Structures are given as C-alpha cells and as structure tokens.
Amino acid sequence: MGEPCGIGPEIILKAWDTLKRFPELCFYVIGDAQALKTVGADVAVIQDISDAHKVFAASLPVLDRPLTAPAVVGHPDSVHGPHIVRWIEEAVSLCLEGRARGLITGPIAKSVLYATGFSFPGHTEYLGNLTAAAPYDGARGPVMMLTAKDLRVVLATIHVPLSDVKKRLNADDLAHTVRVTHQALKTDFGIKSPRLVMAGLNPHAGEDGTIGREEIDLLKPVIADLQAQGIDIKGPFPADSLFHDEARLTYDACICLYHDQGLIPLKTLDFWGGVNITLGLPIVRTSPDHGTGFGIAGQGIARPDSLIAATHTAHDLSMKRYDA
Ligand SMILES: NC(=O)c1ccc[n+]([C@@H]2O[C@H](COP(=O)([O-])OP(=O)(O)OC[C@H]3O[C@@H](n4cnc5c(N)ncnc54)[C@H](O)[C@@H]3O)[C@@H](O)[C@H]2O)c1
Numbered sequence: 001m002g003e004p005c006g007i008g009p010e011i012i013l014k015a016w017d018t019l020k021r022f023p024e025l026c027f028y029v030i031g032d033a034q035a036l037k038t039v040g041a042d043v044a045v046i047q048d049i050s051d052a053h054k055v056f057a058a059s060l061p062v063l064d065r066p067l068t069a070p071a072v073v074g075h076p077d078s079v080h081g082p083h084i085v086r087w088i089e090e091a092v093s094l095c096l097e098g099r100a101r102g103l104i105t106g107p108i109a110k111s112v113l114y115a116t117g118f119s120f121p122g123h124t125e126y127l128g129n130l131t132a133a134a135p136y137d138g139a140r141g142p143v144m145m146l147t148a149k150d151l152r153v154v155l156a157t158i159h160v161p162l163s164d165v166k167k168r169l170n171a172d173d174l175a176h177t178v179r180v181t182h183q184a185l186k187t188d189f190g191i192k193s194p195r196l197v198m199a200g201l202n203p204h205a206g207e208d209g210t211i212g213r214e215e216i217d218l219l220k221p222v223i224a225d226l227q228a229q230g231i232d233i234k235g236p237f238p239a240d241s242l243f244h245d246e247a248r249l250t251y252d253a254c255i256c257l258y259h260d261q262g263l264i265p266l267k268t269l270d271f272w273g274g275v276n277i278t279l280g281l282p283i284v285r286t287s288p289d290h291g292t293g294f295g296i297a298g299q300g301i302a303r304p305d306s307l308i309a310a311t312h313t314a315h316d317l318s319m320k321r322y323d324a
Pocket residue numbers: 007011106107108109110111276287288289290291292293294295296301302303304305
C-alpha cells in the first residue's frame with residue numbers, strides 16, 4: 001500500500017477498477033483495509049493469497065494488516081511508519097518464497113519513515129538489503145532505473161544531497177551500476193546487445209577540463225575500462241543534449257550521475273507513464289514514478305496511470321523471468 005495518508009489508496013482503487021477485467025494482472029494489496037474503504041473501495045479481505053484470483057474481478061483483494069491509528073488523508077503521521085515497513089517486508093517474503101511473481105510498491109514519504117528510524121534512503125536500498133541473502137544469478141543491484149516511452153534512465157547516485165554527489169561518485173560503484181544495467185537490459189528486457197551512454201557531470205561534459213575535471217579524471221577511464229570488457233558504452237556526453245527525440249534513439253539506457261539529471265527528463269517526457277524499476281534483485285519490483293501527492297490526497301483527482309503502467313511492467317518482467 002505504501003503511505004496510507006497520501007494518494008496511494010485512491011490510485012490503488014482506480015488501478016484495480018481499470019485492471020479487474022484482466023486476470024493475468026491480478027494483484028492484492030498488503031496494507032490497511034480501512035484506508036481503502038475510506039476512498040470508496042469495495043474490499044475483499046482475503047486470508048490466503050490464493051483467494052485473490054477468485055475475487056479480483058468483483059472486489060479489491062486485501063491482506064488486511066491494520067494500522068493502530070486511523071490514517072487521515074493528507075496528514076501523514078510517523079506512527080504509521082513501522083506498519084508501512086512491515087507491509088514491504090511481508091511483500092518481499094511472499095516474492096522470495098515464490099508465492100508472488102512481483103512486488104509493486106505504493107509511494108512512501110521518505111521523511112515519514114526517516115522520522116521512525118528507517119535507515120535506508122528509500123525502497124530501492126531496503127529491497128536490496130531484504131533480498132541480499134537470496135540466491136541471484138547475475139550482477140546484483142539494487143540499481144534504480146526509470147522508464148517512460150522510449151527513455152530508460154539509470155541513477156548512479158539516488159537520494160543524495162547535490163552537494164555530496166561528487167564525493168559519492170567513484171570508479172567501482174559507477175562500473176558496477178553499468179554492469180548491473182547491462183545485464184538487466186539483456187535478461188529482463190531482452191535486448192541482445194545493449195547500447196549504453198553516460199552523462200557528464202559538468203556543463204558541456206567539462207569542456208575538456210575547463211569546466212570541471214570529473215569527466216577526464218573519473219568518467220572517461222571508467223568508460224574505457226568497461227569498453228575493454230566488451231560493454232557498448234559511450235560518453236561522457238553533455239547531459240543537456242542527451243534526451244531530445246533523436247538522441248534517445250541512439251541508446252537503450254542512459255547512466256545519469258544524480259537524481260534530477262535523470263528524472264527531470266524522464267518525468268517531463270511522460271510523468272503519467274513513468275515506471276520505477278529496481279534492477280539486479282532476486283525479485284521483480286516496480287513502482288509508479290511519482291510520490292505520495294499529499295497536496296491532492298482526498299480530492300479524487302489523482303491519476304492511476306503510472307501505477308497501472310507499473311503493474312503492466314511488473315507483469316512483463318515476471319513473464320520474462322519466470323515463463324521465458
Ligand atoms: N515511489 C515512491 O515511493 C516515491 C517517488 C517519488 C517521491 N516520493 C515521496 O513522495 C513525497 C512527495 O514528493 P513530491 O511532492 O516531490 O512528488 P509527488 O510525485 O508526490 O508530487 C509532485 C506533483 O505531482 C502531482 N502528482 C503526483 N502524483 C500524481 C498523480 N498520481 N495524479 C495527479 N497528480 C499527481 C502532485 O500533486 C504534485 O503536484 C516525498 O516524501 C517523496 O519522498 C515517493
């Protein structure tokens with residue numbers, strides 16, 4: 001369910017209403033049934049997940065894990081934090097046990113969870129931690145990718161203050177992010193020979209070292225090493241000209257060095273169709289590209305499009321992983 005006081009319950013209900021005719025997209029919610037009833041959902045509380053398929057066409061299936069205080073729409077409260085975290089943990093366990101084919105996370109408010117002592121920057125890192133002991137045949141993440149239309153961006157640093165980005169970037173982590181991306185494009189996306197590009201950090205990708213030296217001192221050597229290992233990666237390129245229509249045709253994924261470098265073009269291109277995918281996990285995980293939308297929660301105007309896209313993507317990825 002994610003954050004129960006934001007738009008999560010509303011978009012879950014709207015997504016179910018759109019998808020209920022498609023049994024292959026059957027999902028159930030792990031969370032507070034009352035929060036879903038508050039937004040008007042006809043909820044079917046299930047005791048066993050195998051019952052989800054039986055009710056999905058008629059009602060929204062929920063594994064009810066009640067909050068201990070009411071969720072007030074538009075008013076997040078850190079008292080809900082431990083519940084939100086336990087819902088994520090239960091979902092991950094079901095995936096690891098092979099009882100669910102994928103996890104679609106509802107948006108969480110990072111600050112609400114931080115206030116309860118949650119020590120991971122977001123789902124991505126927490127999912128990496130929860131699945132660390134599970135076997136995984138490949139380059140292990142977690143690595144954050146967002147997709148929208150013909151664009152895939154991958155973040156080399158995620159929820160990091162801009163002032164810390166430079167010190168967080170290093171050759172080993174960058175190379176690892178590229179390797180995880182390269183492998184995921186092949187196995188999860190079916191791209192035989194992935195073409196990667198890397199954005200520069202500085203304006204004009206440093207302009208030969210006159211506007212910053214990170215491109216010369218860090219990025220070019222990493223790219224040269226990866227090329228020598230047979231990975232088709234080019235760059236570093238000036239980020240401002242990497243995302244227009246023609247540029248996007250030249251690569252399968254762009255490695256971006258910080259959050260907004262990748263997510264501004266992505267969410268500008270298609271905010272409603274954007275999907276967040278965690279690469280390099282032993283489970284399938286997707287999420288909408290947007291957050292908790294507290295400012296519009298309870299108004300009935302939240303759009304479910306990104307959650308619907310995340311559900312389709314989770315289904316597609318699970319087909320590749322488990323049925324191919
Ligand atoms: N997937 C996630 O878990 C995730 C992703 C991004 C942000 N967040 C969290 O969300 C919180 C709010 O972040 P933010 O304000 O930067 O981003 P946001 O995506 O919640 O909102 C940005 C803008 O888009 C609008 N919007 C968002 N989703 C919408 C929808 N489905 N329909 C219509 N309008 C929508 C909002 O009203 C707001 O104007 C933060 O605490 C952040 O940590 C979570």
